[in-house]
Amino acid sequence: xxxxxxxxxxxxxxxxxxxxxxxxxxxxxxxxxxxxxxxxxxxxxxxxxxxxxxxxxxxxxxxxxxxxxxxxxxxxxxxxxxxxxxxxxxxxxxxxxxxxxxxxxxxxxxxxxxxxxxxxxxxxxxxxxxxxxxxxxxxxxxxxxxxxxxxxxxxxxxxxxxxxxxxxxxxxxxxxxxxxxxxxxxxxxxxxxxxxxxxxxxxxxxxxxxxxxxxxxxxxxxxxxxxxxxxxxxxx
Amino acid sequence: xxxxxxxxxxxxxxxxxxxxxxxxxxxxxxxxxxxxxxxxxxxxxxxxxxxxxxxxxxxxxxxxxxxxxxxxxxxxxxxxxxxxxxxxxxxxxxxxxxxxxxxxxxxxxxxxxxxxxxxxxxxxxxxxxxxxxxxxxxxxxxxxxxxxxxxxxxxxxxxxxxxxxxxxxxxxxxxxxxxxxxxxxxxxxxxxxxxxxxxxxxxxxxxxxxxxxxxxxxxxxxxxxxxxxxxxxxxxxxxxxxxxxxxxxxxxxxxxxxxxxxxxxxxxxxxxxxxxxxxxxxxxxxxxx
Numbered sequence: 200x201x202x203x204x205x206x207x208x209x210x211x212x213x214x215x216x217x218x219x220x221x222x223x224x225x226x227x228x229x230x231x232x233x234x235x236x237x238x239x240x241x242x243x244x245x246x247x248x249x250x251x252x253x254x255x256x257x258x259x260x261x262x263x264x265x266x267x268x269x270x271x272x273x274x275x276x277x278x279x280x281x282x283x284x285x286x287x288x289x290x291x292x293x294x295x296x297x298x299x300x301x302x303x304x305x306x307x308x309x310x311x312x313x314x315x316x317x318x319x320x321x322x323x324x325x326x327x328x329x330x331x332x333x334x335x336x337x338x339x340x341x342x343x344x345x346x347x348x349x350x351x352x353x354x355x356x357x358x359x360x361x362x363x364x365x366x367x368x369x370x371x372x373x374x375x376x377x378x379x380x381x382x383x384x385x386x387x388x389x390x391x392x393x394x395x396x397x398x399x400x401x402x403x404x405x406x407x408x409x410x411x412x413x414x415x416x417x418x419x420x421x422x423x424x425x426x427x428x429x430x431x432x433x434x435x
Numbered sequence: 436x437x438x439x440x441x442x443x444x445x446x447x448x449x450x451x452x453x454x455x456x457x458x459x460x461x462x463x464x465x466x467x468x469x470x471x472x473x474x475x476x477x478x479x480x481x482x483x484x485x486x487x488x489x490x491x492x493x494x495x496x497x498x499x500x501x502x503x504x505x506x507x508x509x510x511x512x513x514x515x516x517x518x519x520x521x522x523x524x525x526x527x528x529x530x531x532x533x534x535x536x537x538x539x540x541x542x543x544x545x546x547x548x549x550x551x552x553x554x555x556x557x558x559x560x561x562x563x564x565x566x567x568x569x570x571x572x573x574x575x576x577x578x579x580x581x582x583x584x585x586x587x588x589x590x591x592x593x594x595x596x597x598x599x600x601x602x603x604x605x606x607x608x609x610x611x612x613x614x615x616x617x618x619x620x621x622x623x624x625x626x627x628x629x630x631x632x633x634x635x636x637x638x639x640x641x642x643x644x645x646x647x648x649x650x651x652x653x654x655x656x657x658x659x660x661x662x663x664x665x666x667x668x669x670x671x672x673x674x675x676x677x678x679x680x681x682x683x684x685x686x687x688x689x690x691x692x693x694x695x696x697x698x699x700x701x702x703x704x705x706x707x708x709x710x711x712x713x714x715x716x717x718x719x720x721x722x723x724x
Contacts, residue, residue, distance in 0.1 A: 271615060271617070282609070299602050
């Protein structure tokens with residue numbers, strides 16, 4: 200049974216339909232990536248999974264239907280979302296942003312430990328601990344968004360372009376951290392990424408979407424070898 | 436000189452009351468970007484509830500705390516029943532709802548308790564007064580105000596729920612993504628604002644006496660206070676409250692006379708809007724992109 204499964208998923212912003220019956224699934228403990236051009240519906244797919252956009256169709260998580268539930272209830276099932284645009288609480292401090300990530304958790308001591316763990320992953324955030332998060336650089340806010348999501352101790356992470364605005368060196372570091380979190384804690388991930396080469400390196404499975412439909416899927420290796428994908432997304 | 440000092444101190448006492456109500460206004464403003472015109476009438480209605488309890492023989496302090504709880508529940512109820520349905524309505528629609536609430540609460544109070552002016556007890560013993568400078572009630576009111584402000588500060592600054600309420604007011608979408616029930620946070624905010632207002636009402640009632648229109652002037656001063664401090668800044672609203680209280684008293688006693696006191700508030704409101712719309716402490720939002 201797949202960990203997360205979308206069946207005939209439609210989504211629309213008002214009258215504008217963006218997803219037209221997407222079918223895809225994610226295996227537990229794996230990293231899956233969504234590839235596609237701008238406007239193909241990658242961000243909308245992630246938003247649809249957490250009820251941040253009006254949807255039709257079926258979404259199952261760990262065997263349970265979650266379509267039709269409120270965003271905050273879906274989060275409470277263990278799905279963390281690193282949103283497009285980072286979603287920083289700009290007037291709150293860096294530390295408060297991180298603590299909010301663990302808002303639904305009751306294990307206070309483990310939250311403190313996780314806070315230190317995040318500061319270990321991203322020492323820059325520790326330096327900026329008491330600083331108003333809106334004054335952090337774009338890259339720092341991106342690190343903050345990823346670590347805020349991890350503070351939930353999620354079962355599944357939805358990552359919307361986590362490398363956006365980061366220097367190449369930091370991107371490599373971030374992807375290393377994601378890989379470590381995936382392997383050590385078996386956190387499943389659904390990754391949307393501009394940098395298709397890096398996404399395919401990290402992921403074990405990939406879907407290629409065009410105008411709101413899945414057009415190709417397979418193991419990351421197969422997708423990487425596909426001629427059309429190579430020309431369109433990998434550029435060689 | 437003594438007379439001047441007396442006016443300043445008395446101004447601080449009423450200023451504390453304005454500060455509380457201004458804080459209630461700011462709390463709702465931060466979450467909704469609207470000024471709740473019914474905030475004063477909510478406080479007035481709660482004060483009548485306290486009067487009813489005291490009249491029925493309940494000792495003052497139990498009546499005080501029961502009233503705070505009543506006001507909190509009333510605030511939550513109003514948010515759930517009246518405000519929630521217009522959550523996504525245009526600004527004007529919400530403002531009309533606020534004004535309707537103002538008139539409904541005012542009339543219902545008059546209908547239940549009649550419009551005759553009533554006295555409201557002060558709980559503070561004579562020992563609190565400092566001679567000719569401040570009456571016991573003024574000293575007590577300042578004390579109560581400071582306690583309320585300190586409790587609110589601690590709540591918002593140091594508790595997870597306080598943090599969640601600040602987050603929900605500021606960024607609802609991200610708040611949902613960390614599992615915060617944003618709708619309930621708004622209702623809680625309404626409850627807290629109404630509870631703070633009820634304290635302000637019970638503190639001001641012994642001074643202005645109890646009648647359905649007692650909060651009209653107070654709300655205007657509180658509005659001026661919130662604007663002076665910066666409508667989105669709680670600390671600024673508190674500072675503005677004390678400033679407006681002192682200005683009102685000193686100017687009323689020595690410069691313009693009591694009849695024109697309310698004009699002080701209006702002049703302040705217009706002055707701030709013209710000269711410095713963000714108020715003294717209005718936040719300049721720094722955002723890097």
